[in-house]
Amino acid sequence: MISDAQIWEYIRSDLPFDDLTTSLQGEFLNRQATLSIITRDDIVLSNVDITARIAAMLGCETTGKSENSQNFSAKETIFQAKGSYGNLHKAWKLIQILLEYSCKISTYTNAMVCAAKAVNPSCQIQTTRKTFPFAKEFCIAAVLAGGGAIHRLNLSDSVLFFKNHIDVYENFEAFCKRIEEFKAKLPEKKIIVECETLADFKTLLNFAPDVIQCDKMSLEELHEAVNLKNAAKFQPVITAAGGINLANCAKFAATGVNALITSAPYTQGMADLTASLKLV
Incomplete structure (x- = not known):
């Protein structure tokens, strides 16, 4: 997914x-050494294949x-490499920082997946396209690993x-009448x-969209929306979006929706990792 050219750009x-x-340490530059990245937290590992490519590109x-997708406990080593002292120092922070961001995304995603599936085994956690700029492939790989x-x-x-697409029509039903045309x-x-109210949800059910995305609806409204869908002639996929994160995802999953739409994994900071670099 991530090309060699992108990795070289990151290295440069x-x-x-x-x-x-x-x-300035000329006497050590060509000495053989080892690099270990150790986690201080329980994590789900991601993008470790990219770190291996970084190491190889820098002669390690x-x-x-x-x-x-491998689980690691605090104090365990999550990555190891060997090479010259000079080359390992070039690779060290590139690898550690990448893993710190990536593992935070995959670990948080996995926590949301576990919380949601504990109450609704068929409910997916799906992330939006709100990845941070210039890092879409990296963020997606971390989400999938989680x-x-x-x-x-x-x-x-x-x-x-x-809503910004729908507002150009005379009213909501006028938009809904075009759904069949869009499908064709x-x-x-x-x-x-996407809809924001139960009234609009009920209207949509009559026009058979493939997916109805319920934005910022309350838990009670989502429960009712799922019940309405289950009793309807058409059976669209129902998703919930808007402010969904680890703290509340289990409650949203318990409403019976098919998937939870979230950007939360992208904004959780960095995993707590450390590094050890030693001469052999």
């Missing part, structure tokens, strides 16, 4: 020329057997009508419509 952002600090060899799914990659992969124009794509 931290290493445009030479490592001035280790260049990954020696650990860690895999994406057991999450992707709600929407970009504007080109799916059809999702928001893109027969291989699902038509997703």
Whole structure:
């Protein structure tokens, strides 16, 4: 998913020329050494394949057997590499920082998945396209490693009508009457419509969109929406969006919706990792 060119760009952002600090330690530069990344928290590992590629591009060899989606407890080593002292110092922070961001996303995602499935085994956690700029592939890989799914990659992969799309029509029902036309124009794509009220939800049920995304509805409203769907002729997928995170995802999952739409995993900071670099 992430190309060599992207990795080289990441490397050059931290290493445009030479490592001035280790260049002053000439007597150690070519000595063999080891690098270990250790977690201080319980985590779900992600993007470790990218760190192995970084190490290789900088002349180091990954020696650990860690895999994406693997669970680690605090104080365990999550990544190991060997190489020259100079090259390992070039790779060290590039690898550690990448894992700190990535593992926080995958760990938080996994916690949401576990919380939701504990009350609704069929409920998915799906993340939005609100990845931080220039890091879409990285964020998506971390979400997948945490057991999450992707709600929407970009504007080109799916059809999702928001309020700003719907407001150009005379009224909500006038928009709904166009859904059949939209389906005919893109027969291989699902038509997703976001709504904010139960009244609009009831109207939508009569026009058979593929997915109804309930935005910022209360738990009680979502329960009623699911019951209405279950009794309806058409059976669209029902998703819930708006302010969903680890603290409340189990309650939202318990309403019976098919998926929870969230951006929360992208805004949780960094995993608490440390590094040990030693001469052999």
